[in-house]
Amino acid sequence: MRPERYSIKSGTVALIRIRPISSIRNLLYMRSEEYNMRVFSISSQKGGTAKTTTTAALATGATHRGLRTLCIDLDPQGSLTTILRGRPEEGNSYRLLKGQRVKPQTETGVDTYIIPAALELAGLDAELANTPGRDNRLRNALEAYKEEFDLVFIDTAPTLGTLLINALTASTDVIIPVQADMFASQSLYQLKGTIDQVRQFCNPELRVAGVLFTRYSARTTLARSMWEKTYNMAEEKLGYHCFRHPIREGVAAKEAQTLRVPLIRYSPKSNPCQDYEKALDEIIGG
Ligand SMILES: Nc1ncnc2c1ncn2[C@@H]1O[C@H](COP(=O)(O)OP(=O)(O)OP(=O)(O)O)[C@@H](O)[C@H]1O
Numbered sequence: 319m320r321p322e323r324y325s326i327k328s329g330t331v332a333l334i335r336i337r338p339i340s341s342i343r344n345l346l347y348m349r350s351e352e353y354n355m356r357v358f359s360i361s362s363q364k365g366g367t368a369k370t371t372t373t374a375a376l377a378t379g380a381t382h383r384g385l386r387t388l389c390i391d392l393d394p395q396g397s398l399t400t401i402l403r404g405r406p407e408e409g410n411s412y413r414l415l416k417g418q419r420v421k422p423q424t425e426t427g428v429d430t431y432i433i434p435a436a437l438e439l440a441g442l443d444a445e446l447a448n449t450p451g452r453d454n455r456l457r458n459a460l461e462a463y464k465e466e467f468d469l470v471f472i473d474t475a476p477t478l479g480t481l482l483i484n485a486l487t488a489s490t491d492v493i494i495p496v497q498a499d500m501f502a503s504q505s506l507y508q509l510k511g512t513i514d515q516v517r518q519f520c521n522p523e524l525r526v527a528g529v530l531f532t533r534y535s536a537r538t539t540l541a542r543s544m545w546e547k548t549y550n551m552a553e554e555k556l557g558y559h560c561f562r563h564p565i566r567e568g569v570a571a572k573e574a575q576t577l578r579v580p581l582i583r584y585s586p587k588s589n590p591c592q593d594y595e596k597a598l599d600e601i602i603g604g
């Protein structure tokens with residue numbers, strides 16, 4: 319279940335945990351230096367680009383590598399909550415944003431923790447209108463979890479509003495899932511506008527960890543050429559790193575969600591799972 323060796327790359331983060339002999343499963347981990355919790359928003363203002371699938375796969379994959387991982391479902395649709403078997407009635411991200419302390423949940427057999435979504439999130443924009451400091455609420459709330467978790471993954475809705483701004487303000491990094499289609503460039507430019515605003519007014523430290531191509535089907539020439547075109551555009555025109563490997567389509571991704579089982583456990587050899595593992599290698603080290 320836990321990694322042989324990993325390190326978290328970039329910034330001030332330098333966490334190295336070493337387990338030299340895999341059979342000694344319960345050896346204490348060595349923590350080499352002070353580290354900060356890294357917070358990833360998985361965001362795109364376009365719907366259906368695999369934000370939720372990506373959040374679940376990266377978070378459960380990171381847990382599998384031994385990282386203490388928390389997911390926050392900030393999308394009123396609550397798909398991530400369903401996939402990770404969250405129980406909103408016991409605590410949720412709406413309450414978190416309203417200033418309450420929420421205990422992260424985990425389902426037996428699934429070690430990834432979650433703070434579920436609640437329907438009330440949908441009304442938060444109106445509720446917090448003209449409230450001072452409304453964009454910093456999640457950032458402030460996450461302070462309480464710094465000692466408990468190494469990584470946080472925030473699933474966001476495909477809309478611009480308080481929830482997305484809160485997510486980006488609370489994050490060290492943003493991962494942008496896009497599909498290699500004719501809307502990819504447009505959605506990247508849209509999110510860039512939001513990222514630029516957040517950097518200017520709320521969170522100057524926000525990094526773009528990368529553009530991640532999702533639901534990729536190499537069989538079609540169109541997808542291949544759209545991937546290349548968008549990849550080059552993102553790197554050259556926007557200056558955004560792109561993950562080297564796209565996430566391929568695979569029925570296992572849907573099946574794992576339907577069964578509410580982490581992809582890494584359901585089908586570790588499936589194309590999407592292997593691709594998400596490569597993406598994890600890029601963000602937290604192989
Ligand atoms: N690699 C994949 N292979 C096959 N199906 C996938 C893959 N990734 C995502 N899907 C499917 O695509 C659909 C959309 O994915 P998902 O719900 O993650 O997108 P989203 O960006 O979170 O959507 P929304 O904007 O509505 O929140 C889902 O049915 C999901 O199962």
Ligand SMILES: [Mg+2]
Binds near residue numbers: 371393473474
């Ligand atoms: Mg979603």
